[in-house]
Amino acid sequence: MRLMLVEDDPVLRATLARTLLRRGFEVIEMGDGRQALDAWAAAPPDLLVLDLSLPGLDGLEVLAAGRRRGLATPVLLLTARATVGDRVMGLNAGADDYLAKPFDLDELEARIRAIARRRLPAGSASAVDADPGVFQAGQLRYEKFSGAIYCRGEALELAPRELALLQALIQQPGRAVAKERLFELVFPGAAEVQYEAIEVVAYRLRKKLAGTGCALMTLRGLGYLLKVEAAG
Amino acid sequence: MTGRRRPLSLRRRLLLGILLPVILLIGFNTAALYRQALAAVNTAYDRTLLASAKSIGEQLEVNGRDASARLHATVPYSALEIFEADNQTRLFYRVSEQDGRLVSGYEEMPFWRGHIPDRPPYSALVDFYDAEFRGNAVRVAVLLQLVASSSGHAIAVIQVAETLQLRRSLARQVLVETLTGQAGLVAVIVLVVLLVVQGATRPVRRLSAELHARPEGDLRPLAARDAPRELLPVVDATNQLMRRLRHQLDQQQRFIRDAAHQLRTPLAVLKVQVQSGLRGDVPPAEALQEIGATVDRATALAQQMLSLARVDQARHEPADGDSRHDLGAVARELALELSPLIGEQDLDFGIATVPAPVAAPEWMLRELTRNLLHNAIRHSPPGGMLQLRVGQDGRQVRLTVSDSGPGIDDELRGRLFQPFATGSASGGTGLGLAICQEIARSAGGAIELANRHDAAGRVVGLDATVRLPMAGHAAV
Numbered sequence A: 001m002r003l004m005l006v007e008d009d010p011v012l013r014a015t016l017a018r019t020l021l022r023r024g025f026e027v028i029e030m031g032d033g034r035q036a037l038d039a040w041a042a043a044p045p046d047l048l049v050l051d052l053s054l055p056g057l058d059g060l061e062v063l064a065a066g067r068r069r070g071l072a073t074p075v076l077l078l079t080a081r082a083t084v085g086d087r088v089m090g091l092n093a094g095a096d097d098y099l100a101k102p103f104d105l106d107e108l109e110a111r112i113r114a115i116a117r118r119r120l121p122a123g124s125a126s127a128v129d130a131d132p133g134v135f136q137a138g139q140l141r142y143e144k145f146s147g148a149i150y151c152r153g154e155a156l157e158l159a160p161r162e163l164a165l166l167q168a169l170i171q172q173p174g175r176a177v178a179k180e181r182l183f184e185l186v187f188p189g190a191a192e193v194q195y196e197a198i199e200v201v202a203y204r205l206r207k208k209l210a211g212t213g214c215a216l217m218t219l220r221g222l223g224y225l226l227k228v229e230a231a232g
Numbered sequence B: 001m002t003g004r005r006r007p008l009s010l011r012r013r014l015l016l017g018i019l020l021p022v023i024l025l026i027g028f029n030t031a032a033l034y035r036q037a038l039a040a041v042n043t044a045y046d047r048t049l050l051a052s053a054k055s056i057g058e059q060l061e062v063n064g065r066d067a068s069a070r071l072h073a074t075v076p077y078s079a080l081e082i083f084e085a086d087n088q089t090r091l092f093y094r095v096s097e098q099d100g101r102l103v104s105g106y107e108e109m110p111f112w113r114g115h116i117p118d119r120p121p122y123s124a125l126v127d128f129y130d131a132e133f134r135g136n137a138v139r140v141a142v143l144l145q146l147v148a149s150s151s152g153h154a155i156a157v158i159q160v161a162e163t164l165q166l167r168r169s170l171a172r173q174v175l176v177e178t179l180t181g182q183a184g185l186v187a188v189i190v191l192v193v194l195l196v197v198q199g200a201t202r203p204v205r206r207l208s209a210e211l212h213a214r215p216e217g218d219l220r221p222l223a224a225r226d227a228p229r230e231l232l233p234v235v236d237a238t239n240q241l242m243r244r245l246r247h248q249l250d251q252q253q254r255f256i257r258d259a260a261h262q263l264r265t266p267l268a269v270l271k272v273q274v275q276s277g278l279r280g281d282v283p284p285a286e287a288l289q290e291i292g293a294t295v296d297r298a299t300a301l302a303q304q305m306l307s308l309a310r311v312d313q314a315r316h317e318p319a320d321g322d323s324r325h326d327l328g329a330v331a332r333e334l335a336l337e338l339s340p341l342i343g344e345q346d347l348d349f350g351i352a353t354v355p356a357p358v359a360a361p362e363w364m365l366r367e368l369t370r371n372l373l374h375n376a377i378r379h380s381p382p383g384g385m386l387q388l389r390v391g392q393d394g395r396q397v398r399l400t401v402s403d404s405g406p407g408i409d410d411e412l413r414g415r416l417f418q419p420f421a422t423g424s425a426s427g428g429t430g431l432g433l434a435i436c437q438e439i440a441r442s443a444g445g446a447i448e449l450a451n452r453h454d455a456a457g458r459v460v461g462l463d464a465t466v467r468l469p470m471a472g473h474a475a476v
Helices: A010-022 A033-042 A059-068 A084-092 A105-119 A160-170 A179-186 A196-208 B010-057 B077-083 B165-213 B229-278 B284-315 B327-337 B339-344 B362-379 B432-442
Strands: A002-006 A026-030 A047-051 A075-079 A097-100 A134-137 A140-143 A149-151 A176-178 A214-219 A223-228 B060-063 B070-073 B091-097 B102-105 B126-133 B136-148 B153-163 B348-353 B385-392 B396-402 B446-453 B459-469
Touching: A002 A010, A002 A033, A010 A026, A010 A105, A026 A033, A033 A059, A047 A059, A047 A105, A059 A075, A059 A084, A075 A105, A097 A105, A140 A160, A149 A160, A160 A179, A160 A196, A160 A223, A176 A179, A176 B327, A176 B339, A179 A196, A179 A223, A196 A214, A214 B339, A214 B348, A223 B339, B010 B091, B010 B126, B010 B136, B010 B153, B010 B165, B060 B136, B060 B153, B070 B091, B070 B102, B070 B153, B165 B229, B229 B284, B284 B362, B284 B432, B327 B339, B327 B348, B327 B362, B327 B385, B327 B396, B339 B362, B362 B385, B362 B396, B362 B432, B362 B459, B432 B446, B432 B459
Parallel strands: A002 A026, A002 A047, A047 A075, A075 A097, B348 B385
Antiparallel strands: A134 A140, A140 A149, A176 A223, A214 A223, B060 B070, B091 B102, B091 B153, B126 B136, B136 B153, B385 B396, B396 B459, B446 B459
16 A cells, blocks of 8 residues: 655654555655645555645645645644644545644554545555454453454353453453443343443453453443453 | 724714714704895895886876776886896886786786785785796796776786896805805814814823833833823723733743753653663663653643643633533543553542533543543552542532542642642643643632541542532533
8 A cells, every 4th residue: 555654854754654664555755745745646645644734835735735636545634733623624624534743653553544444445455454353351362253252262151241241341451341332232222221230240250250361340330341460 | 804894093983973963063054044044135135126016016007997997007118227236137027917918018028827825024915936037037026006097997917027146146145154154163163173182082192102112021010190080990901911911921931941841851861761771771672661651751741731721722712602511421431531541550440420511612621530530540559449420519510539549738739730830750740730720710610639538537538629610401
């Protein structure tokens, strides 16, 4: 996948380009707004990573001018300004997503892949990974396509409701999931909402997680969290 | 924005307010005067015209008997000359019998076919009307005169027409004289008003000139010793504003100084970490981990500074219309967002919320909750207790974050809400509470920190409570 990276700070640009290159993207580097617009129009890349503050033309102007010329390339905006107003302005000008500086490289890559998944035809995005579909926490491994959860390679013995609860939590280990959302997943289609019912399921699951390197943590009134215990 | 009209200047408003009515009044007055003068001129000249008609009537005779009586005129044309007031005015006459038959005078003058109006001050047999004769506008007097002899009598219709040059020139003269007089009056009034207004607004202009001439950053109070009493409140208010600006400016300068200092700290740390990594004091991966953590700290600091600036800016801008949000929902969202930190610390966490609408932008409520929750997590020991409660009593909304940390000592309490009071020693940016207080104030509420004690009087934690006015009455 061909990326055009428009960023005026040479150090940041070189570092980003190096990383993106290593992660399998073809990167065209630009440092000036006007030149970037010309290059974009001359040979549209698969995706444009565009900084807002640029010499020549600023990022928003480049974006607006490109869209006026009918360039439909997906655009990810980068900016040091991160107010809601800037965000709205950027999205109104035709950006697909918006990332505030400073950001994590992983976050940048994830956003690029997410845009590519949404915007590019399936065949053209060879460098775009499919959703990994595999989640790992402690000794646990969850394969989304089969729905099974393994502990050290062996399938974990879980009742359907316990499995549903663990599936929901293991997709974002360390982070709480609201009990309202869990209820929908564990008791799909249940007419009467009794959040306490989850407590029983959680109680049983907690016991079965012993020795998996993971623990079920209760955030009273809020939800549950799958905590990965420190090794050892 | 640009379409707005500039308000009238004080001077212009005074001038318009005084001169417009005066000029209107004088205009009406002039019109009335002119009409009166014209009426007087007409009456005077009508009298002369009637006199000439009468003198013609006196020179009529009648021949014949009763019904066959005939009028007979002996009027020389020159007889009328004595009535001509000047050599521009022309007089024409026509004497007719009652049936219109010409007795004497100008035949082309149309016979009078009116009826005698019943009007004073003339006798019932006199009429006046305006007409046209030989291309000139004329005023015509009509006299119905009974001419009698010993044997018979007849009624003569005597019409005398007079051209209007003299009347008109006289009327014009009256008009010019009236207008000249009134114009003089207006001129005097304009002059007086201009002088007075100019004098009255001079202090205002001098004041604005003084303000304009000030160099940037000059916030000394205005002197304005000779300002009239009406202007003193403005001078006082301006001076008060100057004082507030001075204060704010001082605060901002202090903030910038502090902020620069605070930013230098992580940079210094970073430098040491990089050098120790390069020298091989620690394995590269470990050095980079440390550097990453320092960068995160600097990032958080920059983020907090921006937040503070945004709150500050928002405080000075009118709130947008539909900013009404449920503090309870915001608290739950933030708890979910920060749950990884809660999990890492193994905190005994509990949350209880009710719908609590607050009229404030959502980002402000998020920022407020995030900072309080963040502080509580950071200060709680691993495995400690952390409680989040949102309640309301119909008028006020209350958010309480209770931690099991060391609480705050009295020495710190006084300046806790000042930027960088706690500083990096506590592991925070030193801006969180300043942000919280700014937000609470801008939403019309207050924030309060209180230590919690156990039975033995030992501090077992801190309760941070924010009270905000509740928005509306409908549930969100």
